[in-house]
Amino acid sequence: MKPISKIAENIAPSSTLALDAQAKALAETGKPVLSFCAGEPDFPTPRAVKDAAIRAIEENKTKYTPSAGILTLREAICTRLFEDTGVSYKPNQIVVASGAKHSIFIALQAIVNPGDEVALPAPYWVTYAEAVRQAGGTPVFVQTREEDNFLISAKALEAAITAKTKALILNNPSNPTGMMYSEPQLREIADIAQKHDLYVLSDEIYYRLTYGKVPFVSFAALSQDAYDRTITINGVSKSYAMTGWRIGYSASSPKLAAIQSNYLSHSTSAPSTVSQWAAAAALSLPEVQAESEQMREEFLKRRDFAVARVNTINGLSCKTPDGAFYIMINITRQLGRTLGGRKIATADDFCAALLDTALVAAVPGTAFGIDGYVRFSYAAAMDDIEQGLSRIEKFLS
Ligand SMILES: Cc1ncc(COP(=O)(O)O)c(C=O)c1O
Known part of the structure; x- marks a missing residue:
């Protein structure tokens, strides 16, 4: 067969979607996985938006x-x-x-x-x-x-x-x-x-x-x-x-x-x-703008909790972000250690060991062009964030 398109051949799959899929597949086997990979709000679409869509279909x-x-x-x-x-x-x-x-x-x-x-x-x-x-x-x-x-x-x-x-x-x-x-x-x-x-x-x-x-x-x-x-x-x-x-x-x-x-x-x-x-x-x-604002306020609470909690964990740190729903956790002090039986040379190793051992999924910074960091999405329920960060703390100790 003749070669396929060079441009298409060189396209890497979306690593964030792939990791999320891996975490979901593990969860489907009955494992209590907590995923902090995906960039999507955990809230439902506002009722008024769903109604507008239903009306559009009916009309x-x-x-x-x-x-x-x-x-x-x-x-x-x-x-x-x-x-x-x-x-x-x-x-x-x-x-x-x-x-x-x-x-x-x-x-x-x-x-x-x-x-x-x-x-x-x-x-x-x-x-x-x-x-x-x-x-x-x-x-x-x-x-x-x-x-x-x-x-x-x-x-x-x-x-x-x-x-x-x-x-x-x-x-x-x-x-x-x-x-x-x-x-x-x-x-x-x-x-x-x-x-x-x-x-x-x-x-x-x-x-x-x-x-x-x-x-x-x-x-x-x-x-x-x-x-x-x-x-x-x-x-x-x-x-x-x-x-x-x-x-x-x-x-x-x-x-x-x-x-x-x-x-x-x-x-x-x-x-x-x-x-x-x-x-x-x-x-x-207007009611949807108000609902969007409520989501923002909830994200803010989660951000404040997650940032404070990460900075209490020995060997990790993060800055306070100003927007979106992600934090970049600095894991450079973990590089060179052995965690979950795995030598940690990169953020990829860290995330792989974290998923295997602690059943916590997060995206290695390497997916975004930087090593030594892990992206943690706090677009997740507060209970899950609390539990996820506690599992990370235990994993490190
Ligand atoms: C920075 C940025 N731009 C665009 C998108 C894509 O959003 P959409 O769901 O509208 O395709 C994302 C989703 O993760 C994003 O993080």
Whole structure:
């Protein structure tokens, strides 16, 4: 047989989804596994959203839609973005896709040519590097340090830029670190983007899940220049507990939006019609905003508990993240030890031993381009977080 596509062959499977699946498979054998791998809220989708979807089905809103999404949803997105971030878009700048992951894929297809480089702060969300490669581009990692809250500086970014650099991917608040850029930090990055004429893919999917210390600023809000060069990525998965509905979106210039819409029209045609109506309800109903806020408050309680508890465990530490629902646990003091009968040389070894011995699943930092750390998702019930961290403490002792 002739060789298959080189691009496809080189795509790595999603390690976070794979680990979660491994933990679920173990749980199915009857083992009391606690998984802190997945990036999804443990809350149910709000009742009013489910009702809107049921109504859409009853009203036979079950046909094809425009490829960029129904107008009602694109209007709801514009209103929500304006109310929450102050950035003004028109519906012809919004393209709805089957999840923010899909929006990122489409956006990169729209701007990357084979051979282009895309700057990516590390640690990074696993999908970015693969989505850049799927577009024929090369991810160029800009390494960050815990001392700098895992945030890139303008200087480090500029050092990574070459004549081939086409774009920068920013994730604010960040998965996997939960850290956020302040407005002055964003302004310095925007200056570099302008100087080197870079597109900025600003993934802001966790923007409603922030905990106060660093106010959230949308990249496109910084200046007219930033607005023009930014493709903002967002979606309903995280803030409205709607991961399975698969609705994400991008907001960009009308020209870029049209290109993304064309691309969609020949792939999925458009996201599921019923999910689009559900997302329109999620973004526009006041009671759903209130419910989303209650989820944020619950995440905040869990974050505070988890951060304090991790820092009481001998040999572990973590910083306090400003948003999302992840903490990066520093395990560097465990490297070189033998735990659960296994020599721990990397975060992968640590996570494998932790799952085998303590039945606790968490994602090694290596999946995000950094060793010596483990990503712990606190999008889990408080009892599970308490029990999971106690098991980790016991595992280490
Ligand atoms: C940073 C980031 N962007 C995008 C996504 C994808 O979200 P969606 O479920 O809308 O595809 C995730 C999900 O884990 C994420 O963490």
